[in-house]
Amino acid sequence: MQWRHQNHAPQIATGYDWSRFPEIVDVGGGNGNLLTMILQAHQGVRGRVVDLPPSAAAAAERFAAAGLADRASAVAGSFFDPVPAGADAYILSDILHDWDDEHCRKILAQCAEAAGPGGTLVVIEPVYGHGSSTGINLFMLMCFGGKERLVEELAELAAESGFVLRNSAAITDGRYALEFTVK
Numbered sequence: 001m002q003w004r005h006q007n008h009a010p011q012i013a014t015g016y017d018w019s020r021f022p023e024i025v026d027v028g029g030g031n032g033n034l035l036t037m038i039l040q041a042h043q044g045v046r047g048r049v050v051d052l053p054p055s056a057a058a059a060a061e062r063f064a065a066a067g068l069a070d071r072a073s074a075v076a077g078s079f080f081d082p083v084p085a086g087a088d089a090y091i092l093s094d095i096l097h098d099w100d101d102e103h104c105r106k107i108l109a110q111c112a113e114a115a116g117p118g119g120t121l122v123v124i125e126p127v128y129g130h131g132s133s134t135g136i137n138l139f140m141l142m143c144f145g146g147k148e149r150l151v152e153e154l155a156e157l158a159a160e161s162g163f164v165l166r167n168s169a170a171i172t173d174g175r176y177a178l179e180f181t182v183k
């Protein structure tokens with residue numbers, strides 16, 4: 001996790017045009033590391049992290065320490081419950097591969113509901129062919145009950161919640177970014 005934060009988050013923050021989205025919700029955004037880097041790289045963007053209470057508290061501390069309290073906040077909650085609605089983009093970074101299809105459907109449904117028609121979801125995670133392998137898949141299954149997926153599998157899963165895949169591309173040397181909009 002530490003290595004990933006140090007190496008991937010800066011690339012994700014600068015390698016994607018987040019400035020298109022005035023308000024972002026990072027769903028399961030952990031301690032706010034990625035959102036902090038995105039806001040530091042894109043001055044016109046505001047954001048919120050939604051995560052379980054201990055992580056949300058850590059994120060709030062991080063935003064304050066980074067001088068971002070006026071643009072960033074943390075919401076303690078579960079992504080299996082409604083998440084803050086009406087943001088311009090929602091992020092799921094390294095979330096879906098922690099979960100089986102049934103749980104992913106529930107997380108994606110909450111994101112679709114919050115984003116609303118025309119809203120955007122950016123899924124960032126390893127995919128087969130870029131960052132994933134059979135070995136990692138077994139590890140995710142044994143440790144989390146999760147699953148590594150193909151781009152096509154993520155697109156099919158997200159389509160069940162009304163998401164249409166608009167584009168997908170490598171964003172770091174081990175992560176893909178898949179941008180969806182709600183029909």
Ligand SMILES: C[S@@+](CC[C@H](N)C(=O)[O-])C[C@H]1O[C@@H](n2cnc3c(N)ncnc32)[C@H](O)[C@@H]1O
Pocket residue numbers: 027028029030031034050051052055077078079080092093094095098
């Ligand atoms: C692998 S970490 C990814 C963190 C961050 N998105 C990133 O890319 O570094 C998974 C995150 O999901 C959060 N999480 C797990 N269950 C959750 C739930 N039910 N609701 C919200 N967040 C949850 C964890 O607290 C953790 O921060």
